[in-house]
Amino acid sequence: MSKKLTSRAEDYSKWYNELVVKADLAENSAVRGCMVIKPYGYAIWEKMQAELDKMFKETGHQNAYFPLFVPKSLFEAEEKNAEGFAKECAIVTHYRLQADPDRPGKLRVDPEAKLEEELIVRPTSEAIIWNTYRNWIQSYRDLPILINQWANVVRWEMRTRLFLRTAEFLWQEGHTAHQTKAEAMTEARLMNNVYATFAENFMAIPVIQGVKTESERFAGADETFCIEALMQDGKALQAGTSHFLGQNFAKAFDVKFANKEGKQEYVWATSWGVSTRLMGALIMTHSDDHGLVLPPSLAPNQVVIVPIYKSDEEFAAVSEVAKGILIDLRAKGITVKFDDRDTQRPGAKFAQHELQGVPLRIAIGPKDLQNGTIELARRDTLTKTVVALTDLTNTVENLLKEIQETLFKKALDFRDSHITEVNSFDEFKDVLEKKTGFISAHWDGTNETEEKIKELTKATIRCIPLEMKEGEGVCVYSGKPSKGRVLFAKAY
Amino acid sequence: MSKKLTSRAEDYSKWYNELVVKADLAENSAVRGCMVIKPYGYAIWEKMQAELDKMFKETGHQNAYFPLFVPKSLFEAEEKNAEGFAKECAIVTHYRLQADPDRPGKLRVDPEAKLEEELIVRPTSEAIIWNTYRNWIQSYRDLPILINQWANVVRWEMRTRLFLRTAEFLWQEGHTAHQTKAEAMTEARLMNNVYATFAENFMAIPVIQGVKTESERFAGADETFCIEALMQDGKALQAGTSHFLGQNFAKAFDVKFANKEGKQEYVWATSWGVSTRLMGALIMTHSDDHGLVLPPSLAPNQVVIVPIYKSDEEFAAVSEVAKGILIDLRAKGITVKFDDRDTQRPGAKFAQHELQGVPLRIAIGPKDLQNGTIELARRDTLTKTVVALTDLTNTVENLLKEIQETLFKKALDFRDSHITEVNSFDEFKDVLEKKTGFISAHWDGTNETEEKIKELTKATIRCIPLEMKEGEGVCVYSGKPSKGRVLFAKAY
Incomplete structure (x- = not known):
């Protein structure tokens, strides 16, 4: 392992940047402001996605997919929204490269392949989606439309930081259409509530639900609901937003429906989203100077088993016990990894799993085999106990629950006292x-x-x-x- | 429901286009060549994703995410690859819009916001990924790297068709790095085999595994393995490819590793992908003149229950039976929907579910209540039987298996006789x-x-x-x- 992390007290921002890279979550790429999400970081994001996706479906939403590009004429249709995002748009202007006559073997943009209309890489999808909804909605029977999309979006931010503010990020964006103002408002509140429940119960991040002031609203919204979390350094982080869009997009894109009385009305809208920014919130809520601390619900591996051995015989004996544990824990739905790499010593493995926030670490050595025990180390409290093998499955199951609760409680106490x-x-x-x-x-x-x-x-x-x-x-x-x-x- | 589909015999291409739209799978968007994948189509794609993702993970792969954009200088590094994709690249040249002085309320590209280096919207990610791998790989201990990415890609095709050839499409792309040629070749074959297994066992599409000729190879590959399927109109469809990339990208991006003897060597590579094109293969393998036919493994709803009633009392009585069936079938892991919409008559519901390829349809009316039966209609054979309620769960379970097998067998017979x-x-x-x-x-x-x-x-x-x-x-x-x-x- 490379040398220690900068401490949070020393330089919180530096601690964060180092941790993201050293814990193998993400790194900067060759494209200004765009990140590479590494497998370990992506595995955490996948857990967030799976849980959110389940919650969206349970509340009646379906997934769909809309184009990456927004023609400029559609982009500018809702004026406030356009104005809000115009300053940070990546714009496609050409559709072909050609051999560069001045640089053999190299390419240049083909000036003949200029698009008639520029395409904006979506910074958010209201425009392209409401242009589509116009064709989907004729009557009240077509409503509500409750759709979510998992997608990448691009906002050309000048100052970027891994997960917190990147030019490209991954997110989900819900876009719903309703008959009445009240129904749309209920939807916007419901989804903000879904986000709050997700943040607290799944990510162990306490949040405050509220509405934004006019100046902090989403461009094009009449009301923006949000969940706000507090990071360890005393700064707030907006973790999710849900917008009541009124009839703004319906009017901009002329989306009307015939109500039950046959009268034409504009449709009411919401949109709501959370993004890979949640990874930043996760890190800055729970982690410590030793590295990442993960709530069990988000840990790619909830438990890791490290074998301690000096000979092949010892390894074989330890492995046999480890494999029994794997079977028992997996039967309980616990994700567990047997770290039997022979390229790393136990000390290096301990350091890596600590840095990567694995909630529980089991070490098994020859003495444990004699005693019928294992050593159990808890990441959040950095405490170790010796546990009898016979008690292990229940102990692990209970501890994982306890860690999840403790992390939330600790963050809540911190937030409330701040x-x-x-x-x-x-x-x-x-x-x-x-x-x-x-x-x-x-x-x-x-x-x-x-x-x-x-x-x-x-x-x-x-x-x-x-x-x-x-x-x-x-x-x-x-x-x-x-x-x-x-x-x-x-x-x- | 809108009027009947064009028959396949009359105009296969027209039949396909109509079916995609009428079955609510996808539609064209306001962006040339880009499609909107509608919720029903997306639900099928999600089932494909889930199964493939499981298969990738079972074979040791992890997911990650790399940037949407490729700086031109990286894009052109591997010359054959660059040449192969140069003619169909969407290119970002600017990063800001501004108020258009000539058109109040409208926007134009800000000429001051020109990028120093153009960004190519990825048509495939070898370049950006191998540029990243250079920093990840120092020694043989860092290998193999077995990574997959779920992403959107853009290829500016001139003639597009929903799912089959679109300017933007969704796919997965695996990118692996290995110590030896033999290991990379084994990986390329393995993943082609995973695709073949997926196509046959899950999608019920028989495929022939083979290698491409030099002229049909992926640009930058030394060998391209593929799975080829046969559509009902006698045309072939390439359903997936797996490339042995040799050391081409390692050389272009200078990716070397120290082998066990401490000697520097170039890394060996593979890449492999399947896309939303599989939706086209699915449609053109199984569907008929009545609409979509879905293998049960891919059906968002494997069973749909349609209540037949004239009064509220009848509806209540039918619903009670239907809800019992829902519970029983769901307990067996069968996805089932109770179509209790009161905005549609049973005939319209039948037509819709037929068009959308629901494998089994259950109708329950007052007579069934008296007799303790239901009517079971099978989409693939368009046959109906009356089944005793007591036998229903087993019957449905067996029928779903049978339909899956029958569809494969039918497609295999067709293929082999062609x-x-x-x-x-x-x-x-x-x-x-x-x-x-x-x-x-x-x-x-x-x-x-x-x-x-x-x-x-x-x-x-x-x-x-x-x-x-x-x-x-x-x-x-x-x-x-x-x-x-x-x-x-x-x-x-």
Whole structure:
């Protein structure tokens, strides 16, 4: 193994970047801002996908696939959406390369192969999808449409970081169409709730559900619901969003339906998405100075078995016990790997599995064979115990549950102890300086105040919590009346 | 339901196009050559993905994800590969739109936002992946690398058809790296074999495994293995390919490893892929003039239950029985849908499920309730039987197996009866004219003869079968010596 990680206290950002690479999750590629998701990182993403996909299907959604490209004329149809994404679009202008006359063996863009209309590589798919829905929707009988898509999208970000902000990322985007405003609003809330449940129960990441202020809304939405998580360094991370799009896209793409009375109405819409950014949230919620810490539900291997041996005979004896354990644990649906590589010593294997966050590590050596025991090491607490082989399956099963719960509880305690109510702007700035997470403060509801606070402190309104503490107050900045506290933070 | 399909005899191509759209599998989009895969079509593709993914993992492969874009300088590194794909590349040249001064509210490409180096939207990922592998491979301990990617790719085809040839398509591409030529060759054969097993056992499509001639090889490969299927109209369809890439990409990207003796060697490579084109193969192998016919393993719903009723009481009584059936069938792992829509009459439901290829349809009406029976209709044979409720679960289970086997057997009989051995060029042309499928003929092994035959007949050498009938002979065109028969056909 390469040398130790930078500690979080020393440089949180550097710790993150090193961890992503050293734990074999992802790396930068030859394409500016685009990442390579390595097998270990991708295996975690696949677990997220599988669980989300199940939740989407259980709530009545189906998957489909729409084109990667959006013709410019469609892209610009919904003006706010277009304006919001115009500054970060990858644009296809040509469709052929040809031999470069000046550089033998090399290629150049064929100037004759210019597209009549430029194609935008989708930064999000509302435009292409609503242009399609126009043909799918005639009557109320065609509604609702409840579709999700797993896809790659491209946003030409200038400053990128692995998983958190990349030019290309993987995500899912739900796009639904409804008869009524109420039904669409219910859908948008439902899916935000699905995200919250997923984040908390599956990723062990506590989140706050809320709505975005107007200035932080998705371009083209009338309301954006979100789940906000708090990272270990006190910065917030938007982990998922669900948008009530009103009739904006229906009007831009002329999507009407005949209601039960035969009257033509515009359709109501939602869209919602989470992305590989969740990998960043996962890392920055649970991991420590030794490396990744994975909740068992997301670990590609929940348990790893490392054999300790000096001779072929010892290896054979240890392997036999290990294989019995494999069978027993797998029968319980536990994913377990027998790390019998002969190219690495046990110490190197321990270090790797620690760095990669395997929740439980079993070591078996010759002494264990005599005693009918194994050594069990827990990644989250870095504690070791000796366990009788006969108890092992139950012990492992219970510990995996316990680790999942402990991680959530720990993150929840951290989050809850990092929400500070402030009543003056000096307090506000003071808390921010100490990197203490969310600030709960009164705000006068205006764009101007929000902008001004952002300008002065870099903190933004992360959300107006759905469970907002009601109660009159005065804005922490302007002193004007406020209807309740909102959550501010610096954010990823 | 809209009016009947064009029959296959009348116009096979028209039948195909209509079926894809009417069965709700896919449709054309606003982007030239790009398709929308609709939920029903996508659900079938998901079943293919799940099975293939399992087979890849069982053979030791892991998934990962590489960038959508390939910088031009990397794209052109492997010259044959670059030359092969240069004529059909979508090229990103700019990264920003701006307000169009001439058209208020509209956007144009920002001329200031020109990329320093153009980016090719991947038509295949060897270049970007081998550029990455260079950093992953130092020693023999780093090998083999066995990676697969599920992704979208773009090839700017001029003539497109839904699923069969689209500008953007979905696929998986495996990219492996090995110490020795023999190991890479074994991998390429193994994966071709995985494809053959998948096609036959899961899709019920009989395939012939073979190798491509030099002119039909993947650009950059030293050997291309393939599986070739025969469609109902007598045209062949390449359903999957697995390439032995030699050291071509290792040399182009300078990927070397230190072998056990510490000597530097170039790495050996394979790549292999199947795509949404398989949807086309599926349709053109099994479907009929009434619509789609799906093997049970690929059917989103293996069974559909249609209630027949005139009153609310009848509906309630029928529903109760239907729900019991749902529970029983689902307990056996059978996917079953209760089509209780009140917006459609039973006749319309029957027509839809027939068109969409649901393998088994159960109808339950008031008379059935009295008799303790249901009506069971089989999609592949279009036959109906009355079955006692008590026997139903076993009957359905057995029938699904039988349908799967019957479809394969039927397709195999068709295929085998459409391989014609010919010994003269007149015979060759005669068979082609009758659209009778594969032609097994002697060939002299030269590019010239292959080209000439293609020019004269539009038939190409689909493959040199792995189980080639050995035996000297004379080339059907040139009269020169031949070592065995190869398979010709017109192809999709």
